[in-house]
Each structure stands twice: as C-alpha cells, then as structure tokens.
Amino acid sequence: MNVSLGLFLLGFYFVLESSECRPSSPCLYPPAQWCRSAEKCGVQKHCFEQKADGLNQTDSPVEVALYYESLCPGCRQFLVLQLYPTLLMLHDIMAVSLVPFGNAQESGQKPPYTFTCQHGEDECLGNMIEACIMNLTQFSFPIIYCMESSEDVIKSAQVCFQLYESKVDWNTVMTCVKGDLGNQLMHANALMTQALNPPHQYVPWVTINGEHTDDLEQKATSSLFMLVCSLYKGAKPAACTGAAKKVDRSYL
Known part of the structure; x- marks a missing residue:
C-alpha cells in the first residue's frame, strides 16, 4: 500500500x-x-453526549500491546488492517502500546548501545524513528499508521510526521534518532521485549492485558475487533453491539 x-x-x-x-x-x-x-x-x-450515553466507561480498558519491527510484513499488515481500524472504532474501551524492537539484538553493557535488526539497518532506523515519534508527540498512532501503510516506511516518515505534527520541526525527530535519547528509547524497548513472559518467538507478538497465549494471538490477528469487544467487561459500545444510535445533528 x-x-x-x-x-x-x-x-x-x-x-x-x-x-x-x-x-x-x-x-x-x-x-x-x-x-x-x-x-x-x-x-x-x-x-x-458520548459520556451521557455511557461510552466513556469507568471499567478498565482492554490493553493491547504490539511488539513489532518497522519493516516486518506481518507486523505492518496487523498494524494497518487490524490494530489501527479497531482503535478508531473502539478507542473508548481499549488502550494500545507499540514497542518497536521485535527480533532485534542489542549489544553493549552501557550506552550508547548497538542494535542489529532482522531486516537490516533500515529497519533499525525505522524502529528508532517510530520510537522517537512516540516519545515526542501526544498522538503518535496516526503517524505510525501512515508510515506503516506506505510503500516505503523510511521515506514516508517525514511526510507522515509533518502531516499530523506540522508545528514540530522534523529535525527534532532526527536529533532524537541520532542522539542519546533515541539510543535510550531503543534500549528501553529492548528491555521490555526481553522481559516478555513467555519470551517472544516471532513478530508480531501481541499481548492482551499483559498476557500472551497462542489462542489470544490467533484471535487478535484474525479479528482484534471481536476480541476487544468480547473481553471488555463494561457496557458494550454501539460498535460492538451493532445497536442503532440516534444522532442529534442540530450542532452541525
């Protein structure tokens, strides 16, 4: 795409x-x-009106974490076709975390750490760019989606970033990527990935409420929307139930 x-x-x-x-x-x-x-x-x-209708629940949202690599075809497919569309529809009842590292390897006992990625140096760069974007922006997911849905993740990064963060200088991202901050962010992602229990065996690796099982992974990758709806313990939003909703358009 x-x-x-x-x-x-x-x-x-x-x-x-x-x-x-x-x-x-x-x-x-x-x-x-x-x-x-x-x-x-x-x-x-x-x-x-959303609050009045009970869409903003006090019940804990379903926590979905994706451990992935920026250039992994399967990761990109899941993020673009499952995770982002589900978040758009169910953002009131789910919380999403993205951890770009995957099957990368970290070396070094102290900073600056060195990283080796499964799909080469470009993937390490993509991971680092996305980690920096997430650290520097409040609403990073649309930018990550834009990058991952593009033909070239790396080349599209600046365009996607400026599309949603036009007031932030792209050089701010690259300063992070090339500096100590980016190195520390990737180290943190390495530690989070290495701490997975059970240890990850492939990517995309999905955890639901901090848990990973083969059954949850299969359900998440086949229909994350259905999985989130089924696991949410509060009153189901209309998107889950298919209930019709009357909309007052007087404020348009």
Whole structure:
C-alpha cells in the first residue's frame, strides 16, 4: 500500500465520522482523538453526549500491546488492517502500546548501545524513528499508521510526521534518532521485549492485558475487533453491539 492509498483510507474514515460531528479547522487530530481536544475540535456537545450515553466507561480498558519491527510484513499488515481500524472504532474501551524492537539484538553493557535488526539497518532506523515519534508527540498512532501503510516506511516518515505534527520541526525527530535519547528509547524497548513472559518467538507478538497465549494471538490477528469487544467487561459500545444510535445533528 502506498502513502496515497493509506492517507485516502484514513481520510475516508474521517469523512464518515464527520457526518456526526464536523470539527472546526484548527482540529488536526483524527476522529478517534477528537474528544481529547473537544473545544479545539468544536465537538463539545458530541463528546458530552458520548459520556451521557455511557461510552466513556469507568471499567478498565482492554490493553493491547504490539511488539513489532518497522519493516516486518506481518507486523505492518496487523498494524494497518487490524490494530489501527479497531482503535478508531473502539478507542473508548481499549488502550494500545507499540514497542518497536521485535527480533532485534542489542549489544553493549552501557550506552550508547548497538542494535542489529532482522531486516537490516533500515529497519533499525525505522524502529528508532517510530520510537522517537512516540516519545515526542501526544498522538503518535496516526503517524505510525501512515508510515506503516506506505510503500516505503523510511521515506514516508517525514511526510507522515509533518502531516499530523506540522508545528514540530522534523529535525527534532532526527536529533532524537541520532542522539542519546533515541539510543535510550531503543534500549528501553529492548528491555521490555526481553522481559516478555513467555519470551517472544516471532513478530508480531501481541499481548492482551499483559498476557500472551497462542489462542489470544490467533484471535487478535484474525479479528482484534471481536476480541476487544468480547473481553471488555463494561457496557458494550454501539460498535460492538451493532445497536442503532440516534444522532442529534442540530450542532452541525
């Protein structure tokens, strides 16, 4: 999938969502994030109604963690076709963590650490860029999605970043990548990956509420949406139940 197609799919979802609440022009975030910046996005009434309808639950969200590599074909497929679409639809009842490291190897007893990646130096660079983006931005997932859905993950990085973070200089990301911060972020990802129990055997490696089993991995990679809906203990959102929802469009 090239960058244009990836952005088209994201934009298509944006158009569908905007039929319910159309954000004002200063809103730069995708629909899943509108209620986190309700005043700026001009959707205060919509978000208030969400709370009234019980969509913002006090029950613990389903925690989904993806341990992956930036250039791994299977990882990219899961992130683009399962994880991101599910998050867009079920963002109120799930929490997502991305850990780019996977089957990489770390060497060195103290910083700067050296990393060797399964798909070569470009993958190490991609991992580092994505780790830095996650550290430097509040809403990083759309950027990571944009990169991973593109034809070339590395070449699309700057375009994807500037699409969603136009006020942040791309050089800030590259300073992180080339400096101590990026090295420390990758070391932290290495430690998190090495601490997995059971130890990861392949990527993508998915944990659900901190747990990994063959059954959970199979369910997550075949239909993450159904899995999250089934595991959430609170009142199910309309997306899970298929219930029709009456929308007041008077604020459009």
